[in-house]
Amino acid sequence: xxxxxxxxRQRRLARIVLLLAVGLALAALPFRATWWGGxxxxxAEAGIVGGLADWFAVTAIFRRPLGLPIPHTxxxxxxxxxxxxxxxxxxxxxxxxxxxxxxxxxxxxxxxLLARAxxxxxxxxxxxxVRGVTRWAAGELSPSASADLVGWLRRLLSAQAMAPLxxxxxxxxRRQGWDQRAIESLARVLAEALDRPDFRAAxxxxxxxxLGDYRAKMGTYPRLLLGLADVLGLIDRDRLVGALxxxxxxxxxxxxxxxxxxxxxxxxxxxxxLRDDPAFAARVEAAKEALxxxxxxxxLLEDAAEGLRRALVxxxxxxxxxxxxxxxxxxxxxxxxxxxxxxxxQALDRWVKARAAELIERHHDHIARFIERGVRALGPEGAxxxxxxxxxxDLQYIRVNGTVVGGLAGxxxxxxxxxLGLF
Numbered sequence: 221x222x223x224x225x226x227x228x229r230q231r232r233l234a235r236i237v238l239l240l241a242v243g244l245a246l247a248a249l250p251f252r253a254t255w256w257g258g259x260x261x262x263x264a265e266a267g268i269v270g271g272l273a274d275w276f277a278v279t280a281i282f283r284r285p286l287g288l289p290i291p292h293t294x295x296x297x298x299x300x301x302x303x304x305x306x307x308x309x310x311x312x313x314x315x316x317x318x319x320x321x322x323x324x325x326x327x328x329x330x331x332x333l334l335a336r337a338x339x340x341x342x343x344x345x346x347x348x349x350v351r352g353v354t355r356w357a358a359g360e361l362s363p364s365a366s367a368d369l370v371g372w373l374r375r376l377l378s379a380q381a382m383a384p385l386x387x388x389x390x391x392x393x394r395r396q397g398w399d400q401r402a403i404e405s406l407a408r409v410l411a412e413a414l415d416r417p418d419f420r421a422a423x424x425x426x427x428x429x430x431l432g433d434y435r436a437k438m439g440t441y442p443r444l445l446l447g448l449a450d451v452l453g454l455i456d457r458d459r460l461v462g463a464l465x466x467x468x469x470x471x472x473x474x475x476x477x478x479x480x481x482x483x484x485x486x487x488x489x490x491x492x493x494l495r496d497d498p499a500f501a502a503r504v505e506a507a508k509e510a511l512x513x514x515x516x517x518x519x520l521l522e523d524a525a526e527g528l529r530r531a532l533v534x535x536x537x538x539x540x541x542x543x544x545x546x547x548x549x550x551x552x553x554x555x556x557x558x559x560x561x562x563x564x565x566q567a568l569d570r571w572v573k574a575r576a577a578e579l580i581e582r583h584h585d586h587i588a589r590f591i592e593r594g595v596r597a598l599g600p601e602g603a604x605x606x607x608x609x610x611x612x613x614d615l616q617y618i619r620v621n622g623t624v625v626g627g628l629a630g631x632x633x634x635x636x637x638x639x640l641g642l643f
Contacts (some may be wrong), residue, residue, distance in 0.1 A: 230616035264635035270626020312588025
């Protein structure tokens with residue numbers, strides 16, 4: 221409230237000083253014939269001239285004095301676009317220089333900040349934050365969010381070459397051992413599914429279909445042999461399904477199973493084929509395009525995403541959520557590791573600063589444009605208000621100083637005139 225009153229008070233002071241000069245001139249006017257009356261009148265007149273001149277100068281910065289179309293007035297409204305450009309250039313190129321920003325980032329101790337934050341936080345704090353964020357996220361997950369997510373993923377996949385992306389993902393998975401876990405998990409799921417009679421019957425029907433298609437493509441003599449083997453019971457659907465079931469169980473249970481090792485070798489060879497075999501990469505890309513463009517795949521993905529959304533929202537809304545403790549455990553483990561491991565904190569410090577330096581190198585020129593757009597967005601009236609609010613006091617003191625200094629200069633000149641008159 222005090223700051224809002226200051227500019228009017230300073231303007232009032234400038235007016236009072238100017239009026240005092242006017243009053244002094246009127247009081248000295250009857251005595252102007254005397255040396256002292258003329259001297260006081262000269263002081264007052266020079267003060268009036270100085271005060272009016274500085275009032276004109278200060279007012280001309282922001283608007284036209286008395287509304288008159290005097291050239292070179294209302295400087296800020298007339299030049300605010302040029303001012304915006306120069307302010308942006310000054311701050312971006314001379315104040316927040318690339319070297320200065322990089323030095324400030326390097327000086328900031330991120331490792332110490334991480335250590336203090338990790339020591340102050342408790343598991344309860346982490347859990348409360350996770351619960352609050354996840355409940356907010358659950359409220360923001362609208363039914364259309366799943367469709368939007370699927371649409372975004374389809375656009376991302378369409379724009380991204382699949383072969384290099386898939387090669388990199390497979391290499392990361394192999395380094396982490398995820399390929400073996402994936403083989404084991406899929407084999408276990410398939411083995412458990414084959415324990416169910418309905419799934420076993422569906423696999424048997426699929427085996428019959430494959431054998432039928434194979435028989436239809438064979439010549440007469442091989443077809444007769446295959447039919448004879450079928451009559452003699454050598455080709456038994458249940459036996460084939462049982463053999464498949466046993467093979468899948470061994471695949472899930474035994475890391476040294478030959479089929480499992482062959483699958484692992486095939487997965488290990490995929491990145492090289494994806495990068496070095498253009499024909500194979502083209503087939504992968506064609507398969508991706510067909511899947512992305514398929515309405516059936518899109519509906520399947522949307523249904524899966526919507527089911528996941530409903531399950532996630534229901535879990536997060538529950539007091540006995542499974543997702544919240546799972547996230548909390550991992551975040552709290554990371555917190556404790558940060559607090560105990562100085563080398564990890566230093567590594568994170570270096571990584572964050574390196575990424576920040578990359579961003580600064582790449583986007584430093586945006587600082588000037590950002591500031592320029594911000595000043596330009598104020599408009600001429602907004603720019604005038606901003607400068608008046610922050611520089612109003614000093615500008616009003618210019619008027620006060622103009623009156624006082626003008627009076628002193630006028631008195632000095634008139635005094636010199638009197639002295640010269642004595643000789």
